[in-house]
Amino acid sequence: MQHGPILNISCYLFVSLADTAALRDRLHARAEALGLKGTVLLAEEGINLFLAGPAADVNTWVAELRSDPRFAALTPKESWSEHQPFQRLKVKVKGEIIRMNRPTVRPDQAPRAPALPAATLVRWLDQGHDDDGREVVMLDTRNGFEVDHGAFDNAIDWRLHKFSDFPDALAAHRDELAGKTVVSYCTGGIRCEKAAMVLEDHGLIAWQLDGGILKYFEETGGKHYHGGCFVFDERESLAPDLTPVA
Structure with missing residues (x-):
């Protein structure tokens, strides 16, 4: 059941990525153009994201991301809010999308x-x-x-x-x-x-x-x-x- 006009999504996917810098620039540009806010983390081991905005804009961004075969399996979890819960947009490249400091755990x-x-x-x-x-x-x-x-x-x-x-x-x-x-x-x-x-x-x-x-x-x-x-x-x-x- 929808509660508010803002769609919040969260999802991650462990998938090998060799072009994180280029992905960062592309994903940031599209999210910024659509007025989305939140955080997207990229690493060689995959992607982890939390984004929010009007549903049509969020869904557009997700559809474009999933058009890349590497991200086709993404299944965002959705919730709704009355107001935008994030203050800014951040798209970053990290060593891990969730830090464990165990390089052999991939x-x-x-x-x-x-x-x-x-x-x-x-x-x-x-x-x-x-x-x-x-x-x-x-x-x-x-x-x-x-x-x-x-x-x-x-x-x-x-x-x-x-x-x-x-x-x-x-x-x-x-x-x-x-x-x-x-x-x-x-x-x-x-x-x-x-x-x-x-x-x-x-x-x-x-x-x-x-x-x-x-x-x-x-x-x-x-x-x-x-x-x-x-x-x-x-x-x-x-x-x-x-x-x-x-």
């Missing part, structure tokens, strides 16, 4: 860790175990202050200060997860996708929540989740119906 060059659909997660949490009878544990890969806005019930929270702390935290807690089905999650999926690869590297049974919390809200209404989901714009936190928390 989702664009490796098989994707198993992705768990929201409906399956609800069923597992309802029944108290996965389809093989193993205990399911939810592992929050977000920063501690984000978790304070809301999280899955009984989720593991290592009070991360930044995502690059995750590998060391996992090394310290790995044995606590052994023999369990670990579902990593984050806001939109990008952090838990990298995290799931590291979990697998440690020999754990790992899934990533497909599309993150925002997709879970969209498809389930937030069952087994308490509070809101912190977002990095002026709305601050979204409720399970994807409207700003009052």
Whole structure:
């Protein structure tokens, strides 16, 4: 259901990019011409973006981006707002689209860790175990202050200060997860996708929540989740119906 005239989109895609500088210039020019605001990050490992503007203009920009075969699989998550939540437009080239400081973790060059659909997660949490009878544990890969806005019930929270702390935290807690089905999650999926690869590297049974919390809200209404989901714009936190928390 639409709530306001401004369409907000967020999405990412791990895909190998060799022309990030040229892409930066082209994507910035088109977004600026369409009056969009937000952030687009590019790296050799892919793209990560948060943009907002009138729906027709946002959809035009996305359609042009997806006309490049490398970005055809992009599936933006949508929400609506009364006002533009971003103050400016930034298109940047970075070393990583989500910083982990582990050069060997390259989702664009490796098989994707198993992705768990929201409906399956609800069923597992309802029944108290996965389809093989193993205990399911939810592992929050977000920063501690984000978790304070809301999280899955009984989720593991290592009070991360930044995502690059995750590998060391996992090394310290790995044995606590052994023999369990670990579902990593984050806001939109990008952090838990990298995290799931590291979990697998440690020999754990790992899934990533497909599309993150925002997709879970969209498809389930937030069952087994308490509070809101912190977002990095002026709305601050979204409720399970994807409207700003009052």
